[in-house]
Amino acid sequence: MFAKPQDMFDRDAEWAALARFAADERPGATLGVVSGRRRQGKTFLLDALCKESGGFFFEATEAADPESLMRIGAELGQYTGAAFPPRPADWHEVVDGLLRLGEERPVTVVIDEFPYLAKASPSLPSVIQAAFGPRRDERLRSRTRLLLCGSAMSFMGRLLSGTAPLRGRAGLEMVVRTLDYRQAAEFWGVRDPRLAALLYAVVGGTPAYRDGAAGGRAPGSEAEFGQWVIEHVLDRFSPLFREARYLLAEEPDIRDNALYHSVLAAVAEGNATRGGIAGYLERKSTDISHHLSVLEDAGLLVRDVDAFRPGRSVYRMREPLIVFHHAVMRPEWSRLERQGRAEQVWQDSQRRFLGSVMGPRFEQICRDWAQDYAPSDLFASPVAHVGHGVVNDPERRTSHEIDIVVSGNDAAGRRILLGLGEAKWQEPLGLGHLERLKRVRELLIAAGHPGAESAKLLCFGAAEPSAQLRSLAAEGEVTVIGLDELYAPRA
Structure with missing residues (x-):
């Protein structure tokens, strides 16, 4: 395993997965795909992996096919110390050359911005598919760990899906998220x-x-x-x-x-x-x-x-x-x-910022907290999904939109309700918000929704809640979560 660079923030899980992939000693070349939107640190991550493992890193550019072949040939020559840089005739020669790099030890090979190459040479995924054929001798003799990386999410998402040439060939698929x-x-x-x-x-x-x-x-x-x-x-x-x-x-x-x-x-x-x-x-x-x-x-x-x-x-x-x-x-x-x-x-633009930007983003922060950071003893069972929902109220001829709906699974694997939440960035939370959540819980109980009887009521707010709501929270009738709780370190 390779040590993560000290100047790399977080990305522990991503680094561990890439290091396992790169250090795999088993015979046979393997393929991985790394994607993610631009400026998330993919290149930094993979370049560090190549430097740590002594691998080969090639960053593609928007260029015609002959220029890209010439560039990767020159960089391969520099990497191997060849007296004369190779001048590959096509991508078959390039991929075979990459496989030969791993004939003596596992070698990490990264092709960054792979969509640029595939745009200029649409057959390139098929070339890699053929090179990584399960019974091909060149692949079996090699321990090259080839990683294809790209920022064009729609293209990278299709690379391994459906009838794509590389479907079933990859041993690693990673999305580097924000x-x-x-x-x-x-x-x-x-x-x-x-x-x-x-x-x-x-x-x-x-x-x-x-x-x-x-x-x-x-x-x-x-x-x-x-x-x-x-x-x-x-x-x-x-x-x-x-x-x-x-x-x-x-x-x-x-x-x-x-x-x-x-x-x-x-x-x-x-x-x-x-x-x-x-x-x-x-x-x-x-x-x-x-x-x-x-x-x-x-x-x-x-x-x-x-x-x-x-x-x-x-x-x-x-x-x-x-x-x-x-x-x-x-x-x-x-x-x-x-x-x-x-x-x-x-x-x-203050009104638009608070209403159309800050309000919805705060709701999503609250959903993320419930999914990833809520105390383990808050809900009756582990959280499986957090989303939103709308509940009809026929008696009052209205509908209630619920910002945070927390769900889990019971022992039989059936989806059950764990919590209902309201999120407000500007408006101070009070008894009216709690009463609305109680009404929604009553409607769900009457409809026979699994888990509704014991669902926790949650009030998320950036402003200080009313004294009455705080008092009811102390009695356990509702859970009030403010910004301090949302950003508090996990216990």
């Missing part, structure tokens, strides 16, 4: 929970945004947060100013950028259902099915199934910076880009 809300706070060095939540709602958990775009500096306090956003996100000369547009443009399956941006804008405006998005765009639902699927494959949208009505689902944007772009920046793009009025736009 840091979660707690990891992001630690990475940025922010100890104030409220400031950490505000910062996460804008830049999320993408590591490169700290050192590359923000100059390694987080706002020092909540009072400095607005000016920090003006300087590092809204300023037209800031690297983050056009970042949301670049994230969309990087996906090869996205060709009509304008329509995809409109779909994301619809979601940012609160149109979360397929029909709502189609109505916002004045199109039929069938007209946007493909666009929604592409955005899901790219990791920009996620579809959440209603916990109480499996046939109903809503869409939400996964990347906070894209939410911020569509809620705050896109409606004011002319003022920001042409006139440079970042300070004025920020002042005018």
Whole structure:
């Protein structure tokens, strides 16, 4: 096993999995696929693995096939110490050359930005499939540990799926995800929970945004947060100013950028259902099915199934910076880009920021807490899933939207309800919120929903709750979770 570099933040699980893959002494070349959106640290991770294990690292660029063949041949020659750099005629020769690297010992080989090569040479996945044939002598004699890496999520997701040539060939499939809300706070060095939540709602958990775009500096306090956003996100000369547009443009399956941006804008405006998005765009639902699927494959949208009505689902944007772009920046793009009025736009956008950015992101932080950080004794059984749901109330002719629905499994493997939660960023929580949760629990009990009788009631709030709610929490009638609890270290 290889020691993780001291300057690498977190990524313990990813490093351990990659180190096991690279150090495997068994005969036979193996293949792995590593993906993740740009600026999550994939290249840093894999480059460190190659340096630690003495492997070969090749970073592809957007280039014609002959140039890429010449480059990888030259770098292979340099790696092996050949007197003359090899000039491979095609990718068959390259892949066979990579297999020969591992004839004496396990050798890590990384091809970064693999989609660039496959775009110029669409047959390349099939070439690798043939080279990694289960009975091929060259593969059996080799202990090359080949890792294909890419940022085009839709392309990388299809690499091992369905009838793709490499399906069944990979021994490792890894998605390098963004840091979660707690990891992001630690990475940025922010100890104030409220400031950490505000910062996460804008830049999320993408590591490169700290050192590359923000100059390694987080706002020092909540009072400095607005000016920090003006300087590092809204300023037209800031690297983050056009970042949301670049994230969309990087996906090869996205060709009509304008329509995809409109779909994301619809979601940012609160149109979360397929029909709502189609109505916002004045199109039929069938007209946007493909666009929604592409955005899901790219990791920009996620579809959440209603916990109480499996046939109903809503869409939400996964990347906070894209939410911020569509809620705050896109409606004011002319003022920001042409006139440079970042300070004025920020002042005018406070209502949109709090309602369309901060509120939904806080709800997701609360769901993440329930899924990953809630005390083990809070619920009756381990948490299996956390989502949202809508419960109809026929007697009162209304419906109740529940921000946090916590579910688990009983001894027979049946899904049971563990908790119901309300999340508010601005509004102080009080008895009215608790009464609504009680009413929903009564409706679910009457409907015979498994586990409803013992489901915990949870109130998540960034503001100080009412004294009455605190009193009921002390009596065990409700669990109140504030920012301190959301960001408290795990016991």
